[in-house]
Amino acid sequence: MTPPGSLPTRRTIVALGASAVLTAFATAPQAAAADRTSTALTWYDVTAETIAAAGAPTQVTNSRTWAIAWLAAARATRSVPRGVDRAAYQEAALAAAVHHTLVTLAPSRTEHLDTTLRQTLASLPDGEARDLGIAAGRREAQLVLDSRQGDGLDPTSVNAPYPVPAPAPGLWQPTPPAYAAATQYGNRLAKPFLLRDPSQFRLDPPPALDSRRYAADLAEVRAYGAADSTARSAHQTETADFWLGSSLTLYTEPLRVALSRSPHGTAEQARQIALFHVALVDTQVATSDSKYAHERWRPVTAIRTGAIDPDPNWTPLHTTPAHPDYPSGHTTYAGAAEAVLSALFGARTAPFDLTSPIAPGVTRTYTTWRQLADENVEARILSGIHTRSADEAGIELGRQVARFVLAHAEELFTRGRV
Template structure:
């Protein structure tokens, strides 16, 4: 969803323009990991491009096994490691570019992920050894290894103290006094707000955390607010007679699965991109967008402090329902904006812009909670609207919280793309 005319996503560097064309059809696999390692059907990728897919799957595995339980910390690991790889690949000499680039990719990701994950050194060492064994010995290989390690160490040092550590992102924060429209702790846990400190972290690309702050939710009592309240009251309640079986499945499909669903979507994009450097920069931009959007999203949440549907329905002055319960448990932070819709907005906008799809280029995604029931999508543009609706159908978000999140995600990642040379050059 490209919401602003100035976000045309044109690459500054002409060498990257191959990303602007759709490439040969990719085989569609369901899931992330070993089953996704199959090469794209009919692909015409360069000799080293598959290295990006292999390292993508490795990064999925090691961050899942040795990363954090907090999403933004894992996304930071992706952003640092893959940005370092992108920088190293841009130093490749014209001669022997392939061997240098493949070695630089392996070295940067090994160095970065070794520092950013726990208990994964053996797996990372094995991945590095396997990757380097496929590259012929020579000066290009050794210089590529040195470049990758150098860029990773430099970026790790630069991001030290960026505010995206566990202690910084979950500070004690004062909650505003209860008032109509203002967030308050929600049942059953009635917990204080979580991860508010993300709003104070240092972005990768944003000039300021409020740079693309959205306009805010509809005012309480307005017609727009009333329409959204009625929608979530009806469709998002635990015992809703109005929510269809398909809608219930969509709500549950997305509820705990945003990370694997978006990783699968990104991998589909990589399969349809035919150059190693393009693939690496696509991953780096994706995760820079994810981190920066979470920083901007946290700033937005704690700027507006908008209450959740469970509070709004139970305390509705016109038609209160003290026993109203959402289909899924409400997270402990404000409604506006929706995190899942924000993450999806980043992924949808980036893939739509850089990996356009022609007719018949659909794909399937699989939720870990429903491995035998994948969902089919006609294109990248189908992701955002479904993610927004899913949060309404769970009863944990108003619709505007999702729609504005898609726009914010697109704005944030569009800004990163415009700064691509500054980020990787």
Template sequence: MTTYSPYARSTLDDALAKSLALVPDGAARTAGVAYGERVAQDIIDLRADDGRNAPVQYTRAPAPGVWRPTPPAYASMAVPWLGGVTPLLARSAAQFAPPAPPALTSRRYTRDFAEVKAMGSLNSTARTAAQTDTALFFSGNAAVQVHTALRDQAADRGLGIAEAARMFAAVQMTIADAVIVTWQSKLEHAYWRPITAIHLADTDGNPATTADPAWVPLLAAPPYPDYVSGYNVVIAAFTRALEHVVGPRLDLELISTAVPGTVRRYDRGAALRADVVDARIWLGIHFRTADTAARTIGVDVADWASHRYFRPAGRHG
């Protein structure tokens, strides 16, 4: 963690010291620390040339259907190198590449456009209060949401250290690969966000769409292309991988990092995945196809990984 997040060294060192203080001094502790450090170094060496932080830039010129920085920040694309990172489990990111997004003159695009324009605007009169609550609940940091839920799962299920490690590895490695696939898609397809599409609808060649230069989403769009949805792929990979580890009844408790103090509970992954698909549309930051394609990627990566890795002991041939 200090190698990949050096800014957090002080906090991490303090946490390590407090953890080790609970372990008696002696040969066992010394050997354990040495072994842990050796394993960590082996992994760091293994991933030394995996494409992380490679000098990749977003270079697509603005055009109808093509992403460009969005208001209010107009920030450049974040971490464009991520799509070129070597996956942890999958053969390549291309293995799970989604189909191309809808053409701007297609019926699907027209439906997606109309839906997000009506349901995702800041002052939408079509979106209900309950839908707004769902949207805002899933408008924060998906990684923190997932990590917190996994810690709760380990505690609630009384998992031992080995079982907990297996659960965290299975879920987090699956999420990592699904996110790599997602960023490759974002960079390859460079599909514009709804705010750009609605502002510039008079350039899309589709007579069924109408421009509204004053349209504002409920949530400001993140600084990367629409297709496919990162939040959806994280939640889909997380829930599906967890289903493979603990079974179909998840008994999940989720917090929101955007609406402090709110909690939602889900017994089934499918219900959570469906809520997140809708939420990102109601926030005004994704077309539905970007959400459903991301959900498919997360589920497919999790299914593939679970059939090849992290299988329960005793089931191997």
């Protein structure tokens, strides 16, 4: 638990999840000490805290907030006027850019954000560098906010109505127990940051229903993903639980670990955070495009009603999300995150620990970003909510989008098409 009178730590944020952090913030004083040597990390944590406490109900909308805030910070810190203190200018610019974005998109957090901004600025020397940095940060934040108006990534647009197809073999239908309306259909209609079109990397169709691969996929989920599975080990169940939560939440700590070990300064850290989240917004857009282009039914529907040994009572370990199977959104996120982290920080890292709000008391240790992606593949099968084909296709889609974003990054930082 967080000690009385203090803000939740970043580990608390990751471990407790948004609802618990919201409760913690309700009683915590609105103060956080700014460390001049780590302004980027201070505002990284503030961004995570803000979204945990006042974020949107849709993950991609929260990813958008990260992307806008840190793209503005990266642009504002990229060049420094001649004759001014470089560090003071960049730190003021970063803080002002992230602050302006978060106050605009999460106004309920204004008091806390204002306090943190004052503390950051108080740690900098008075003078022209600080004043120019503040102005640059606010200007760039407003420019990016203006450019993203009406981009279709607000919660209402993200969950635009989807006309469910008539029942037919292979086609998605609402899934038990809630048989809820489809979600995230609107992502494929949204404006990406860098992709030329949401369909740019649309996947080839999933395995045919009469293929050996499809039969193998279904048999694997049936055996290992059932609520009452006798094939799934305790460790595998833990894996399914560990990766069940929001990908954005689960990857906040790995990115922070990478940043904290990076030798780069303020401007480069802002750029790294921006690239990560722009890639992940565009990945989520591309994911929904492929999902709703192929409309593949979920394993629970296939196993209960399909032609291969139907079992109307089969139930997955975890409740199936309300959107099509192919590809897995968790693995597209994991694939993109792996690609960006590996490109920016190297494929391997010193050991770091990770916790999950869905698996309290469990800590896992990693030394490569690939390990996180591999576990995501297995977790969605073990949860009974995705096929291996959907998971592996997701990894590749995420990597493709991330590689494209990294290859075209210069467009982001020169006020290109965003």
